[in-house]
Amino acid sequence: MSNEQPLKVLVVDDEIHIVQVVAIKFRNNGFDVITCENGAQALQLASDEKPNIIITDVQMPVMTGIELVQNLRSNPDTAELPVILLTARGFEIEDRQKAELNISAYVSKPFSPRELLQSAEEVLKESVAV
Amino acid sequence: MRYYRYIFATLFPLIALGVILAVVSACTDVGPAVAVTGMLLAITALVCLAVFCVRFMTCANQLVDMLKNEKLGHIKMKRASGLGPLAExxxxxxxxxxxxxxxxxxxxxxxxxxxxxxxxxxxxxxEIIFSIRDGVIVTDAFDRLILANNAAQKLFIFDAAAVGTRTIGEFISHTEFVKLITHSRRSGLRHVKHELTFDTDGRTRIFDCIISCVRDEQDVTSGVVAVLHDITREREISRMKNEFVSHVSHELKTPLASINAYAEMLVDGEAQDEDTLDRFCLIIQDQAQRLNRLIEDILNVSRIESGLTKVKKETLSIAILIRDAVMMIDSYAQEKNITVNVQTPVICDQVYADRDMITQVITNLLSNAVKYTPSGGAVDVGIEVNDAEQVVRVTVSDTGVGIPPDDLKHVFDKFYRVEANKACAKGTGLGLNLVKQIVEKVHAGRVFVSSIPREGTTFGFDMPLATGPALEKVLEK
Incomplete structure (x- = not known):
């Protein structure tokens, strides 16, 4: 991975400590990390920075994680972008909505950065394979 | 009666014999003696007959009178007087x-x-049925109304006295309910529970409708009883509880997630230098404290409500508490580029209060103001003393998103969150309720709020000064 362009991950959460811990974990493992604190900023960054994967919280001010994914899916450029939902309220998302949003993985808070990294790597492998 | 029959049977022949003798003696020469004898015989018999007739009539009349007057005892006494068998x-x-x-x-x-x-x-x-608050409707085997209490009449908007023999479908417009009654009657079901919604006065109300068929002695359905219980409030409380659990769960999980993640980072050796290691440890400590504060908030509301909270009151200056609270909130305000202005003139602002609790009140109001104010805005904290009412007034005004008028009266309710502002910031809906409980329940003060949407909000409270009658009121409390 060191000779290749590092994979870019966009981390979205209004909790600064969560953003930081995820960013450190991914940077330490060779990722290029960009961060923001709400869905609206993430939408802009997804378009400008073309990340390989987005890790986002669900409940956020201005634009929620669900609204962010809906917007991503409606844009052909980002429609297939892998998204991992990082949430304390995963149980509230209906199966139907999950299928519609095409979420790659769900990680519930409190979460393990180690497992989140593994999950992101698996999703990225699958997306490359596809 | 037989006795009278014998008398009549004897007297009539005697009369006839006497008349015959009299007639024969007059027509022949048998002599006057025979004629006289015949006539005497006839007259005597007639007299006897008259006497008996009179007596008979008298007895009969007496009997009639006694029957009319219902004197059966007298009749019994008269039995021997001649009309015995008849009377008997x-x-x-x-x-x-x-x-x-x-x-x-x-x-x-x-x-x-x-x-x-x-x-x-x-x-x-x-009277019992009419006095209960649940709606009760009773119909017969043809779906005609037998009884409807006031609650049911009000709910379905009809006058029971005016419906006559019409079926309920003719005066109740709630078609689902009418269908349920008809269906229940036909199927003969008992104690079947349904949920019905009613749109009245611009709001939706939910009712539990329990329908049961009434059966006669031949076990044939003779009618239906429906009881409608309003569960709107229960549903609202249940919804608020679920929302609260969801919010609290999220609020508890957020610091817990940080603690868990940073602890794992330490274990995995992700802190590659001393500074990072220190920062991770500080974050863990900070998030643990945040978790503790949140749990304390929940417990405080519960303790104050149940009257179990320990209050340590002392005479203290509100202005100093405000200054301390502003210092605590300052880094958060700076992070959001919000200016906090404090105007605390030198005045006698001593109150008799619990230091920690009032600090929490001011901190909650300040943090809310910063939380709901966009970057670049301002928060003004004011304090003034009303000598006439012997109270000190604290106000916290912001240039934030404001609160819609319909939400204003609910903002101090437990777990209440302004729907329009939910996206702006996270919260449990406990902070303002705690402010109200502390100010009003513990310190005999009063909270207030005013707001203009998209312009800003002013929260504040009045506290009795630590002198005069206001203090006595606090001490009594």
Missing amino acids: AIVNFATAHTERADRLESARSDMSLQLQLLKKEKQNIE
Whole structure:
């Protein structure tokens, strides 16, 4: 991975400590990390920075994680972008909505950065394979 | 009667014999003696007959009078007077009739009493049914109304006295309910529970409708009873509880997630230098404290509500508490580029209060103001003393998103969150409720709020000064 362009991950959460811990974990493992604190900023960054994967919280001010994914899916450029939902309220998302949003993985808070990294790597492998 | 028959049977031939003798003696020469004898015989017999007739009539009249006056005892005494068998027959008949009449009268009295009791019982049951707050409707085997209490009439908007013999479908517009009654009657079901919604006065109300068929002695459905219980409030409380659990769960999990993640980072050796290691440890400590504060908030509301909180009151200056609270919130405000202005003139602002609690009140109001104010905005904290009312007033005004008018009266409710502002910031809906509980329940003060949407909000509270009658009121409390 060191000779290749590092994979870019966009981390979205209004909790600064969560953003930081995820960013450190991914940077330490060779990722290029960009961060923001709400869905609206993430939408802009997804378009400008073309990340390989987005890790986002669900409940956020201005634009929620669900609204962010809906917007991503409606844009052909980002429609297939892998998204991992990082949430304390995963149980509230209906199966139907999950299928519609095409979420790659769900990680519930409190979460393990180690497992989140593994999950992101698996999703990225699958997306490359596809 | 046989006795009278013999008398008549004897007297009539005697009269006839006397008349014949008189006529024969007049037509022949048998001599005056025979004629006189015949005439005497006839006259004597006639006199006897008249006497007996008079006596018979007298007895008969007496009997009639006695029957009219219902003097059966007298009739019995008169039996020997000549009309014995007749009187006896009449007495027997009359006695039997009287006894039967007595029995009928007794039965009638019993039935009348039972009818009165039933009427009273029916009245009591109707009063009970009419007094209950749940709607009750009773229909017959043809879906016609038998009874509807006031709650049911109000709910379905009809006047029971005016419906006559119409079926309920003709005056109740709630088609689902009408169908349920008809279906239940046909199927003969008992104690079946349904949920019905009603849109009244611009709001939706939810009712539990329990329908049960009434069966007669032949086990045939003779009607249907429906009881409608308003569960709108229960549903609202349940919804608020679920929302609260969801919010609290999220709020608890957020610091817990940080603690868990940073601890794992330490274990995995992700802190690659001393500074990072320190920062991770500080974050863990900070998030643990945040978790503790949140749990304390929940417990405080619960303790104050249940009256179990320990209050340590002392005389203290509100201005100093405000200054301390502003210092605590300052880094958060700077992070959001919000200016906090404090105007605390030198005044006598001593209150008799619990230091920690009032600090929490001011901190909650300040953090809310910063939380709901966009970057670049301002928060003004003011304090003034009203000498006339012997209270000190603290106000916290912001240039934030504001609160819609309909939400203003609810903002101090437990777990209430302004729907329009939910996206702006996270919260449990406990902070303002805690402010109200501390100010009003513990310190006999008063909270208030005013707001203009998209311009800003002012929260504040009045506290009795630590002198004069206001203090006495606090001390009494």
